Amino acid sequence: MSPIGLQHYLVLSAMIFSAGILCMVTKRNAIGILIGIELVLNAANINLVAFSRYQAVSLDGHIVALFVILLAAAEAAIGIAIFMNFYNTLRTIDVDRGDELRG
């Protein structure tokens, strides 16, 4: 077994990223799409921290990852609030039903 290096983390992150993209395009439940976005953001964070450990000698990657976590939390809060409005209007959170501007 080769020692764990940067590439191991990058490949893992690429796979989680692809899973997140697939989750976003195949789920019809709005919350499933939100979960896909979280997967993509986590994949990006793994890359940031791995590069910070193996390539750079600075902590910049950690700080950026911190901001990504913050933005993901903010995005989830607003997203859930929008989906609750969506649900109140249409009585479902199937995104395919939200195809009109006036609900």
Place this chain on the structure above:
Amino acid sequence: MEAFAFYLFGGVALLSAIGILVSRNIVRTAVCLLGTLGGVGCLYFLLNASFLAAIQFIVYVGGTLILIIFGVMLTTKSPWVAFTPTRRQVAAGCVVAVMLAFGLCMLLLQADWPAAQKDLAAPSVKEIGNMLLTDYLVPFEAASVLLLVVMIGAAYLARGEK
């Protein structure tokens, strides 16, 4: 030892991500997200980012995931309701995702990454705090304003019927 831990936590994260894709039940999807977030958090420990790992567990697992689970509970009459996409949509999505994963892995494995200059010592919380309040002061303040806006906006959007 490090290799074993990497494969263990990476495997948990990846299998949970696949579980998210396979599961048609939105509650199981949310539970699988817990596995992915926890696995990624443990990987942060392996990458000497213990502060970030703690933040991952507190904010992601303790905050965002709970929010998502509340969202699931509030927006489905029965939590076991599932909207399944058509086979054509799933097939097209799978083709795109597999091509994306394959292409990215090929690219990453062929790339010639320069060797690390030196192994980053485990950073202390003090250093991160210093950077946040010097080099990253503007984004830090912008983030605090953003959180205030998000708090007000989410409360406004999610309010009950007038």
